[in-house]
Amino acid sequence: MIWLMPWMALAQFAETPAFVLGGVTAPVCVAAGDLNGDGKPDLAISVRTPGVDWADARKNDRVDVFFQKAGTYAPPADKQLAVEYPTGIQIGDFDGDGANDLAVLSMDSPLHVFAGSERFAKDHAQGSPNAARSGPIACRLNAQGLYDFLCGPVWFKWFGGDAIAQGYFYGPQVNDNIHSQPVDLNLDNVTDVVLTPKDRKAIRLYYGPFMVLSVIAEDLSQYVELPTPLTFGYGLAFGDFNDDGRPDILAAASANTVATERKIFIFYQNAPLNFTTNVPPRRLEGVTGAMAVSDVNRDGLDDLLVSDAAGDGIYLFLQKKGKPFAASVKEADQSVKTGGRNAGFIAGDINADGYPDLIVTADGNIKGFFNLGKMTVINNPSGVHADEKQVAE
Ligand SMILES: [Ca+2]
Ligand SMILES: [Ca+2]
Numbered sequence: 001m002i003w004l005m006p007w008m009a010l011a012q013f014a015e016t017p018a019f020v021l022g023g024v025t026a027p028v029c030v031a032a033g034d035l036n037g038d039g040k041p042d043l044a045i046s047v048r049t050p051g052v053d054w055a056d057a058r059k060n061d062r063v064d065v066f067f068q069k070a071g072t073y074a075p076p077a078d079k080q081l082a083v084e085y086p087t088g089i090q091i092g093d094f095d096g097d098g099a100n101d102l103a104v105l106s107m108d109s110p111l112h113v114f115a116g117s118e119r120f121a122k123d124h125a126q127g128s129p130n131a132a133r134s135g136p137i138a139c140r141l142n143a144q145g146l147y148d149f150l151c152g153p154v155w156f157k158w159f160g161g162d163a164i165a166q167g168y169f170y171g172p173q174v175n176d177n178i179h180s181q182p183v184d185l186n187l188d189n190v191t192d193v194v195l196t197p198k199d200r201k202a203i204r205l206y207y208g209p210f211m212v213l214s215v216i217a218e219d220l221s222q223y224v225e226l227p228t229p230l231t232f233g234y235g236l237a238f239g240d241f242n243d244d245g246r247p248d249i250l251a252a253a254s255a256n257t258v259a260t261e262r263k264i265f266i267f268y269q270n271a272p273l274n275f276t277t278n279v280p281p282r283r284l285e286g287v288t289g290a291m292a293v294s295d296v297n298r299d300g301l302d303d304l305l306v307s308d309a310a311g312d313g314i315y316l317f318l319q320k321k322g323k324p325f326a327a328s329v330k331e332a333d334q335s336v337k338t339g340g341r342n343a344g345f346i347a348g349d350i351n352a353d354g355y356p357d358l359i360v361t362a363d364g365n366i367k368g369f370f371n372l373g374k375m376t377v378i379n380n381p382s383g384v385h386a387d388e389k390q391v392a393e
C-alpha cells in the first residue's frame, strides 16, 4: 500500500502530451493507422477552412496525413488529400489487400474512399449529401461487396474503385433517423445497428442480418425501441459495464450547461440477450460528452472515456471487478486536461506497447497522451483527487 498525499494523484494517462501537432487549421477529427506500410500507426486529420461555410471557399479543406517518424509526428504533413467540408474519417483495410485505406465523410458529396494500393492518389466518391451527417463508421453488414460504411441513416457499400452503392435505414413510422452505430448486441456474430432519431429521446435497435440495402424496421426479425429520460446528443457507446459478458448501451445526455442534466444513461442488457423497454436506465451523474469504450488498463474489463462537453478534460472511469460501475463524475479515476472544452478524441495504441493512448483534437491542436500502462503516482497540480487516501499499489 502507498499513501497518496494531497499534491499527488493516480494517473492512467500522462498529463503532459507526448506530441502536439500545433496550429492545425480547424482540425475536425483524427484517425490512426498504418498508412505507409512500416507497421507504425500514422495520423490522418480532417481539416476545414475556418470561418466560412460555402463550397467556393472550401478549396483548402483537406485531409492531412502525418507518418510516424522517430516515434512522433511533426509538420509538414506527408500527404494532403483534397476533400471539401470533411466531417469524419476512418482508416482500415477495406479492400483486403493488406494495405490500409482511408474513408472520409464530407458534407458535400458524402463518401470518399482512398485506396492504399493507389497510394491514396484517387478519390472514389459517391452519394447525395442527403442525411449522411455522421460517420463514416466502417463495418460489415453483410457479405456482399468489399466493405460497408454507416453515415447516419445512410449505408454505403464499397465494391472497389468507383463502385459504391447507397442504401438507407428507414425509421419505423417516420423517416427520422439521424445517427447510427454498428455493434453485435445479441452476440450471434451478425452485426446489428443502433440508430437514433432526430429528437434523440429514443434508441432504436435494428438486429441483423440485413439482406438488402434498404432496411425497413418493420421487416426485421427483431426491432426494439428504448426510451431515454433526456435528449441525448453525443452519440452512443457500447461495452460490458457489469461484467456479465453481455454488451450494454451508454447514451450521453445533450445538456451541457445545466449541471443537473449532465448525465450518461446506462442500459444494461438482460439475460437472455435483450433490453427491457420499461426499466429506467442507470445513471452516471455530473458529466456528458463524446464517449469511447476501451480496456485502457488491459484487465479484461471495459472502461469508459468521456470528453467533458462543458469543460476541459477527458474523464476516465475504470471498471472495477466485483464493484458497481461509477455513478457520479466524482468517482472518475482521472481527468486528462486537453486544453479545450468538448475535445474530440480517439483511443488507439500509437507507441506499440499494447495500451491504448489518447489522440485528442482540441483548440486547433492534435495532442497525444500516452497510456502509462498501470496507474502511476504523479504530481497533481490540478488538485483532482486531492483527498489523502491509501491505495493499493
Ligand atoms: Ca447480432
Ligand atoms: Ca453487461
Ligand SMILES: [Ca+2]
Binding pocket: 294, 295, 296, 297, 298, 299, 300, 301, 302, 303, 318, 319
Ligand atoms: Ca479495464
Ligand SMILES: [Ca+2]
Binding pocket: 348, 349, 350, 351, 352, 353, 354, 355, 356, 357, 370, 371
Ligand atoms: Ca500505447
